[in-house]
Amino acid sequence: MSAMSTVEFATDHPPSSSAGHAATYYAATAKGAFERPVLNEHLTADICVIGAGFTGISAALELAERGYSVVVLEAMRIGFGASGRNGGQIVNGYSRDLEVIEKRYGAKAAKALGAMAGEGADIIRGRIAQYGIDCDLVPGGFFAAFTDKQLRELDEQQRIWERHGHGGLERIDKAGLSKIVASERYVGGLVDHKGGHIHPLSLVLGEAAAVERHGGRIFERSPVLSVEQGAKPVVRTQHGAVTCTYLLVCGNAYIGDLLPEIGGKMMPVSSQVIATEPLDEAVIRDLLPANYCVEDMNYILDYYRRTADNRLLFGGGIVYGGGDPASIEAKIRPSLARTFPQLANIRFDYAWSGNFALTLTRIPHVGRLSPSIYFSHGDSGHGVTTTHLLGKILGEAVAGQAERFDVWSSLPYYPFPGGKTFRVPLTVLGAWWYGLRDRLGL
Numbered sequence: 001m002s003a004m005s006t007v008e009f010a011t012d013h014p015p016s017s018s019a020g021h022a023a024t025y026y027a028a029t030a031k032g033a034f035e036r037p038v039l040n041e042h043l044t045a046d047i048c049v050i051g052a053g054f055t056g057i058s059a060a061l062e063l064a065e066r067g068y069s070v071v072v073l074e075a076m077r078i079g080f081g082a083s084g085r086n087g088g089q090i091v092n093g094y095s096r097d098l099e100v101i102e103k104r105y106g107a108k109a110a111k112a113l114g115a116m117a118g119e120g121a122d123i124i125r126g127r128i129a130q131y132g133i134d135c136d137l138v139p140g141g142f143f144a145a146f147t148d149k150q151l152r153e154l155d156e157q158q159r160i161w162e163r164h165g166h167g168g169l170e171r172i173d174k175a176g177l178s179k180i181v182a183s184e185r186y187v188g189g190l191v192d193h194k195g196g197h198i199h200p201l202s203l204v205l206g207e208a209a210a211v212e213r214h215g216g217r218i219f220e221r222s223p224v225l226s227v228e229q230g231a232k233p234v235v236r237t238q239h240g241a242v243t244c245t246y247l248l249v250c251g252n253a254y255i256g257d258l259l260p261e262i263g264g265k266m267m268p269v270s271s272q273v274i275a276t277e278p279l280d281e282a283v284i285r286d287l288l289p290a291n292y293c294v295e296d297m298n299y300i301l302d303y304y305r306r307t308a309d310n311r312l313l314f315g316g317g318i319v320y321g322g323g324d325p326a327s328i329e330a331k332i333r334p335s336l337a338r339t340f341p342q343l344a345n346i347r348f349d350y351a352w353s354g355n356f357a358l359t360l361t362r363i364p365h366v367g368r369l370s371p372s373i374y375f376s377h378g379d380s381g382h383g384v385t386t387t388h389l390l391g392k393i394l395g396e397a398v399a400g401q402a403e404r405f406d407v408w409s410s411l412p413y414y415p416f417p418g419g420k421t422f423r424v425p426l427t428v429l430g431a432w433w434y435g436l437r438d439r440l441g442l
Contacts, residue, residue: 018030018033019035020035020076020077020080020220020221021033021076021077021079021080021084021201022080022084022085022352022354023350023352024084024085024201024273024275024350024352024354025275025307025311025313025349025350025352026079026084026085026088026199026200026201026202027084027201028350029199029202029309030084030199030201030202030205031134031135031199031202031205031206032202032205032206032209033077033201033205035077035220036074036078036218036219036220037219037220038219038220038221038222038239039073039219039222039237039239039240039241039242040239040240041240042240042241042242042243043071043217043240043241043242043243044242044243044244045069045070045071045217045242045243045244045245046063046068046069046070046244046245046246047060047063047068047069047070047071047244047245047246047247047248047398048070048071048072048073048233048235048242048244048246048247048248049070049071049072049073049247049248049250050073050224050235050247050248050249050250050251050255050258051072051073051074051249051250051251051252051254051255052072052073052074052077052078052079052080052204052208052218052220053078053079053080053081053082053083053084053204053250053252053387054079054083054200054204054207054383054384054387054388054391055250055252055376055377055379055387055390055391055394056072056074056248056250056251056391057072057078057083057204057207057208057211057391058123058207058387058388058390058391058392058395059248059250059376059391059392059394059395060072060211060216060218060248060391060395061127061207061210061211061214061216061391061395062391062392062394062395062396063395063398063399064210064211064214064215064216065214066395066399068398068399069215069216070211070214070215070216070217071216071217071218071219071242071244072208072211072216072217072218072219073219073222073223073224073235073237073242074218074219074220074221074222075221075222075223075224075251075254076220076221076223077220077221078204078205078208078218078220079200079201079204079205080254081252081253081254081354081355082252082253082354082355082356082357082383083200083201083204083383083387084200084201084204084354085200085201085273085352085353085354086200086271086273086315086354086356086383086384087197087271087273087293087295087303087304087305087313087315088197088198088199088200088293088305088313088384089141089195089196089197089293089295089303089305089384090121090124090141090195090196090197090198090293090384090385091141091192091195091293091295091382091384091385092117092118092120092121092166092192092194092195092385093117093118093161093382093385094113094117094362094363094364094380094382094386095362095363095379095380095381095382096361096362096363097157097160098110098113098114098117098160098161098164099156099157099160101113101114101363104361105411109407109410109411111164112404112407113407113408114164114165114166115164115165116389116404117161117164117166118166118194119389119392120384120385120386120387120388120389121194121195121196121385123385123388123389123392124198124203124384124385124388125137125196127206127207127210127388128198128203128206130210131206131207131209131210131213133202133203133206133207133210134202134206135198135199135200135202135203135206136197136198136199136202136307136308137196137197137198138196138197138198138291138292138293138305138306139193139194139195139196140191140192140193140195140196140290140291140292140293141191141192141195141196141197141292141293141294141295142172142180142181142189142190142191142192142195142290142292142293142294142295143189143190143192143294143295143296143297144181144183144185144186144189144294144295144296144297145186145187145188145189145190145296145297146185146186146187146296146297146298147187148187150187150297151187151188151189153297154171154188154189154190154297155171157190158171158190166194168192168193168194169190169191169192169193170190170191170193171188171190172188172189172190172191173188174186174187174188176188177189178289179289179290180288180289180290180292180294181287181288181292181294182286182287182288182289182340183287183339183340185296185338185339186296189297191292195292195293196293197292197293197305198384199307199308200384219237219240222237222238222239222240223237223238224236224237224258225237225238226258227247227258227259227373229369229370229372229373230370230372231371231372232244232245232372233246233247233370233372233373235247244372245372246372246373246374246398247372247373247374248373248374248375248376248394248398249262249369249373249374249375249376249377250375250376250377250391250394251377252266252356252357252377252378252379252383253266253268253269253322253355253356253357253377254268254355255377259369259375261369262365262369262375262377264415265359265360265365265378265413265414265415266357266358266359266365266377266378267320267321267322267357267358267359268321268322268355268356268357268358269318269319269320269321269322269355269356269357269358269381270318270319270322270323270324270325270353270354270355270356271315271316271317271318271353271354271356271381272315272316272317272318272319272324272325272328272331272332272351272352272353273313273314273315273332273351273352273353273354274313274314274315274328274329274332274336274348274350274351274352275307275311275312275313275314275348275349275350275351276311276312276313276314276343276346276347276348276349277311277346277347277348277349278309278310278311279310279311279312279346280310281310284306284310284311284312287306287312287340287343288305288306291305291306292305293305300316300317300318301316302314302315302316302335302336302339303315303316304336304339311349312336312340312343312346314332314335314336314339315332316331316332316335317331317332317335319353320358322355323353323355324353325353328351328352328353329348329351332348332351333348356379356380356381356383357377357378357379357380358378358380358381359377359378359380359413360413360414360415361411361412361413361414362380362381363378363380363411363413364376364377364378364379364380364386364390364408365377365378365413366390366393366394366405366408366409366411367408367409367413368409374394374397374398374405376390376391376393376394376408390408393405393408
């Protein structure tokens, strides 16, 4: 398909609005955040998508580009969940590295997933270019190591990625750190020149506008109340319904109890993010001179980057089971102060939480509930790129090209031990153990 110019919004759209989004930096600064209508009629479409986050919108765009009639139903607002609240980092790969995938699933699966490992970032960059999406794209990412052991792990990861055909990785030693991040905490790290960072809410809004450009329809504030499974699924909301040939379920951590056969194999987990007051340009440039996004190598990691208006956006900390901690500031400020002591008392203008979906295997759960109902969820903290990849793969499968979908759907998945009652304390215990290993340098 030929490239299109910048997405133009129709003149009858309501004015820009962040109402209904969480009170995040992204909601305050998003581009194209006009409201879509509530579904109040019974529609028929080739495709109905539940969830207007990255997965759902990526799949909807793939199918709309192919000429399918598409309806997207969103309970709140486009990008309301993790897609509009995350750290905005384009991180290639999955939540488990390719070596773990090979040991767990075999060489054939590792080769297939390895070939796709950088594709999500390519999809993002391609759509930004094709549709002229203004979302503050900046190239470059950095994995920061606290210890020599973590550096050796990064060296091994570089070898594995290069074996799978992925370049663009550059090892950085202690002497080279000053060109990337002004913090004494690290001993070195790895630059991914194919990584980067974006304004995620502006990205998903731009992609949603592209869906509409191709004739797709998106309805907000239209939570799905029930799904009638059958040859032609019927998806019902309070004021309307959609009968479709194919249904794609892309609610991730916000799917709730709508389809227990999906939700039972994941757990919502919240991560916390802050955005500081704007800093002098010279100050933020000294802290992050290359303007790369950064994430560290700990099990429960910190991640941060510059914003387009010279704030430091800093995230970390998790709450298993989802929800907000007692104090987001208390979760974030100690880590920020250890990383950049000169910002220990900096003002936080925004602080928020958002849930992502965690699977027991930490690998996305992809499959079919029936020949006409597909799903994908559980990106387990690597959602920005993986959702774009898997949304495209869902679209391919519906269009009759299911080879890559079958690779993902063939992987075994399991519910969390202990069910809803004990999954949180058991996971917390495991996280405590790995966190202890990080603190001891093991």
